[in-house]
Amino acid sequence: MAVQAILTDIEGTTSSIGFVYDVLFPYARERMKDYVQQHAAELNEQLEAVRLEAQEPEAEPARVAEILVQWMAEDRKATVLKDVQGKIWREGYLSGALQGHVYADAVNALQQWHAMGLQLYVYSSGSIEAQKLIFGYSVAGDLTPLFTGYFDTTSGAKRERESYQRIAEAIDKPVDSILFLSDVVQELDAARAAGMQTCGLAREGGVLGDHQTVASFAEVKI
Incomplete structure (x- = not known):
């Protein structure tokens, strides 16, 4: 899909x-x-x-x-x-003591995907407040307008299939229309087990299990 x-x-x-x-x-x-x-x-x-x-x-x-x-x-x-x-x-x-680091390729891709009409969400073990801060006060400026929503461990552990099922229900999209991006194989496995599409980010090279793996957001295929 x-x-x-x-x-x-x-x-x-x-x-x-x-x-x-x-x-x-x-x-x-x-x-x-x-x-x-x-x-x-x-x-x-x-x-x-x-x-x-x-x-x-x-x-x-x-x-x-x-x-x-x-x-x-x-x-x-x-x-x-x-x-x-x-x-x-x-x-x-x-x-001003902290400024959120976000890779330039991630900024570019997120902006392009948002312009395409795709809904963007974040799922991190950091709190939702921390997520909003890293993107809101990033080196590229305020990126929060790009995102529709945020999820943290209140939705469940990131290596458990049920967490991604809960998130899919909250997003209210067909689960197989959601693409999950991560650098951790176990998270990608859990998301795929829930029915999501997956893509691994291996910025230093290599592969992440049998998932589609790229070195930057510029290589992610939508």
């Missing part, structure tokens, strides 16, 4: 893995303790979520911050962690 909507990953796909691990993560980690303590009142819901998940119901904000930093070191895909990280990054973007 002809492609009607494109669902794209961020890290390693539209944006550099290095930007996430070498810029965003250190930025959040260095500011986590101060941010959580200074904003404890407005983060009450998040603090309670961390206490519950860590099974430390009496944890003070400073201890909650330690837990979040530990989860970062473990690369845990906890929704509450992504939420707090996104709030810290928001301050960085608004102050």
